[in-house]
Amino acid sequence: MPTPLRRDGDLSRRTFLLATGGLTLTAALAACTPGATTASPSGSATPAPWSPPAEPMTFPKGYTWGASTSAFQIEGALTADGRGASVWDTFAALPGKIADDSTGDPAADQYHRYADDVALMSSLGLGAYRFSISWSRVLLTGAGEVNQAGLDYYRRLVDELLGAGIRPTITLFHWDLPQALQDAGGWASRDTAERFADYAGVCFEALGAAEADWLTLNEPKTHAFVGHWYGVHAPGLRSPDTAAAAVHHQLLAHGLAVQRFRDSGAPGRIGAALNLIPVIATEPDYPEAATFTDARENRLFLDPILKGTYPDDAVGDQPGQLPADPAAFLELQQPGDLEVISAPCDLLAIQYYGVTGVDGIGNTVDIAPTSAATWQQIDPQGLYDLLVRLKDEYPAIPLIITENGIPDPTPDITVDDPDRIAFLRSHFQQAARAIGDGVPLEGHYVWSLLDNFEWAEGYTQRWGIVAVDFATQERTPKASAGFFTDVIAANSVNRD
Numbered sequence: 001m002p003t004p005l006r007r008d009g010d011l012s013r014r015t016f017l018l019a020t021g022g023l024t025l026t027a028a029l030a031a032c033t034p035g036a037t038t039a040s041p042s043g044s045a046t047p048a049p050w051s052p053p054a055e056p057m058t059f060p061k062g063y064t065w066g067a068s069t070s071a072f073q074i075e076g077a078l079t080a081d082g083r084g085a086s087v088w089d090t091f092a093a094l095p096g097k098i099a100d101d102s103t104g105d106p107a108a109d110q111y112h113r114y115a116d117d118v119a120l121m122s123s124l125g126l127g128a129y130r131f132s133i134s135w136s137r138v139l140l141t142g143a144g145e146v147n148q149a150g151l152d153y154y155r156r157l158v159d160e161l162l163g164a165g166i167r168p169t170i171t172l173f174h175w176d177l178p179q180a181l182q183d184a185g186g187w188a189s190r191d192t193a194e195r196f197a198d199y200a201g202v203c204f205e206a207l208g209a210a211e212a213d214w215l216t217l218n219e220p221k222t223h224a225f226v227g228h229w230y231g232v233h234a235p236g237l238r239s240p241d242t243a244a245a246a247v248h249h250q251l252l253a254h255g256l257a258v259q260r261f262r263d264s265g266a267p268g269r270i271g272a273a274l275n276l277i278p279v280i281a282t283e284p285d286y287p288e289a290a291t292f293t294d295a296r297e298n299r300l301f302l303d304p305i306l307k308g309t310y311p312d313d314a315v316g317d318q319p320g321q322l323p324a325d326p327a328a329f330l331e332l333q334q335p336g337d338l339e340v341i342s343a344p345c346d347l348l349a350i351q352y353y354g355v356t357g358v359d360g361i362g363n364t365v366d367i368a369p370t371s372a373a374t375w376q377q378i379d380p381q382g383l384y385d386l387l388v389r390l391k392d393e394y395p396a397i398p399l400i401i402t403e404n405g406i407p408d409p410t411p412d413i414t415v416d417d418p419d420r421i422a423f424l425r426s427h428f429q430q431a432a433r434a435i436g437d438g439v440p441l442e443g444h445y446v447w448s449l450l451d452n453f454e455w456a457e458g459y460t461q462r463w464g465i466v467a468v469d470f471a472t473q474e475r476t477p478k479a480s481a482g483f484f485t486d487v488i489a490a491n492s493v494n495r496d
Contacts, residue, residue, distance in 0.1 A: 050381065050433065056492040057432035064167065064443030065488040066128030067121070067465065068403055070174035070218065072104045073452040075134065077111035081149035084140030086176035087186075087227075088455075091234035102458035108450045108468050111153065117475070118160045120466065121449070124481055125488040128167040130402055130445050131157070132174035132218065135199055142178035143195050151206050158210050168210060169402070169445070171273065172200055172257060173250075174218040175227070175234065182235050187228070187246035190332075197256035201264065208266030215349050215402070216257045219275040220250040221301055229322070232456050244315060244324035248332045251304055255340035262343075269346030273402050274301050278355045278382040278389075280367055286360030292320030293358045306394045308342035319362025347442070348390070351403035352427070355382040371406040371419075373461060378406065380426035387434040387441060398442050401431065405447035407454070407461040413476075415467055420480040428493040446484060450475070 072088045092103040110117055121129055135142060137150035154170075161168045173196065181192055200216070217223075227233040229243035237243075254272050261270045276298050281290035295314035300322070303311050315322045315329050354377040357365035368377040383404075390399065406423045408414055424446060435441050451464035459470060465481040468474070487493050 050384075052429045052433075052495045054495055056490065056494050057429055057436075058492040059432060060435065060442075061491070062442075063491060064128050064400065064445075065484070065491075066126055066130055066167075066169065066402075066443060066445035067124075067449035067484075068130035068169075068445045068447050069108075069110070069449050069452065070132040070171065070176075071134040071137070072107075072174070072176045073448075073454070074108040074131075074450055075111040076104065076106040076109040078103070078105045080111060081137075081153070082140060082147050083134065083150055084136035084142075084147075085179040086134065086136045087179055087182050087234035088176050090179050090182075091236055094236070097236065098456055098458040099460045100458040102453065104453045106470065106473070107453045108470075109473050110450070113473065114153075114157050115160055117450070118157075118164050118166065120475060120477075121161075121166055122164040124465075124477065125485050126166055126449075127488070128169050128213070128443065128445065129161055129449070130169035130171060130213075130215070132171035132176075133203060134176055135173065135196075136176065136178040136180075138202060139178065139199055141180035142192075143181070143198060146202055151202070154203075154207060158207055158212070162210060168212040169215065170203070170207065170212055171215040171218050172196075172203060173216065173253075175223045177235070186235060187224070187249045188242045190249055190252070193249045193253035193256055196253035197260050200257035201260045204261055204264040204266050208261075208264050208268075210268070212268040213347065213400070214261060214266075214268060214270040215273045216254040216270065217250055218273045219351060220247060220254070220272070221297065222275055224250065225322075240322055240324040241328055244322060244329045245332055247300060247322075248329065248337075251301070251341045252337055254305070255337075255343045258343040258345060259340065269398075271345040271347040271349055271397075272305060273349035273351055274305075275351040275353070275403070276302070276386055277353070278379070278385050280355055280357050282357045282365050282367065283360040289319040289360055289362035290358040292316075292318050293356075293362065294320075296320060296322045297356075302390075302394060304338060304341045305345070306342070306348070306397065308338045310338070320358060345397065347398045347400055349400050349402040350386070350390075351447075352383050352386060352401060353404070353406075355379040371423075372409050373407050373457075376406065378423065380423075380430045383427055384430040384434050387431070387439045388437060391434075391439045396440065398440050400443040400445070401441070402445045403447040404444065405463055405465075407463045411460045411462060413451075413467050413469055414462070415476050415478045417465075417478045417480045420465070420478070421483045424480060424484065424487075425493060425496070428487060429495075432493060 158168050224243045224246035228237045228246045231238040279294040281287040295311045299311040300314040315326045357367035359365050368379040448463045450466050451462040451468040454461040467476045
């Protein structure tokens with residue numbers, strides 16, 4: 001059983017940052033990689049944190065630089081061309097569920113502005129664009145007759161990308177389950193996994209001729225936990241047992257879709273996108289809760305996909321575990337399920353936003369500076385640690401980072417975003433460091449290309465490298481977009 005990370009230097013840095021609360025986030029990020037030795041809480045000296053070299057850090061030839069979005073967050077046009085309702089349409093319409101009472105319309109209106117957006121991507125030098133397909137735009141109720149008008153939109157988008165020399169990275173499911181399928185049981189029902197496989201087959205047939213990367217699921221953990229256990233995302237349920245069922249059935253859907261992809265003969269590659277988080281025990285004499293948290297947050301998803309087994313310590317009544325019935329979770333697993341779930345993939349997509357500390361009784365503890373999204377504890381070195389862990393503990397598989405970013409400090413439109421530049425620079429450096437230490441990392445996508453509808457936060461958080469005025473739909477690249485363009489052109493990142 002792997003031991004959750006504990007880095008005394010991180011705790012010392014957090015103490016330092018708390019004591020110097022006037023620092024900007026940019027300064028705080030710089031303080032995360034100082035050149036001097038720090039003292040551990042016990043008073044003993046620890047090695048100095050890693051610092052980037054003076055010369056630029058170069059990435060391998062052919063390294064993919066991209067940006068990501070998702071359908072419900074940027075498309076708008078919620079009723080255009082017959083699109084069916086999703087759980088997010090239903091959830092956003094409920095009073096008090098979205099911070100500013102907004103909906104996914106108009107979002108960034110990419111449904112109508114995709115050609116201009118592709119031209120913008122080309123001007124930034126992007127080599128790839130990750131987007132998601134709205135299931136209910138293609139199959140209005142999640143199954144049955146294909147909505148050709150909706151499917152044709154994605155064909156036009158793919159053709160536009162290919163014409164601009166931008167590789168499509170296509171996510172099949174980014175949390176927007178058709179409402180009709182939710183009404184029939186949603187991810188608590190095994191049938192939803194079968195319906196997903198059928199939907200995936202439709203997409204492969206329509207778009208599979210393109211050389212593309214395909215991602216079956218986006219962050220099944222977030223959708224299962226935040227939507228089915230915490231209740232603050234669609235579909236707004238609060239049942240750990242339902243969350244456990246959503247975990248298994250999403251993973252089963254992933255495996256079934258991989259099988260359909262192989263059967264289709266489509267070129268390109270396929271995998272899943274998992275949000276992974278280093279879990280750091282803050283009480284070394286009581287690491288069990290952090291071990292259980294690591295099982296819940298990471299190994300519950302990595303192990304079945306890459307090893308064909310579920311960890312035995314992720315579900316239960318111990319601090320840090322998913323508090324569902326282990327026997328009921330086991331009963332969900334039919335013979336052959338894990339073989340399907342672990343069908344060989346071509347890549348693993350990683351979404352990295354930061355780290356978490358866990359105390360001896362399972363409480364989340366701040367050990368790093370946070371962004372305007374207070375759940376996000378920023379630690380660039382955590383990306384390196386995570387990548388090396390994947391290399392060391394799991395079967396070899398190409399890796400891509402498909403989400404990595406921070407929100408602006410305020411919801412106001414801005415193009416001056418030094419915090420984001422500092423964030424991206426430090427994470428690119430850690431990615432390059434990991435590649436130098438043998439990690440098979442092949443690409444890095446920032447989150448997000450555009451300011452968008454940020455789920456339960458509505459339009460109160462702006463994550464884009466391109467600012468969007470939602471009233472006029474005007475796009476304005478931020479300073480971070482210029483920084484990113486320079487990194488792409490050089491295929492390297494400078495120290496500062």
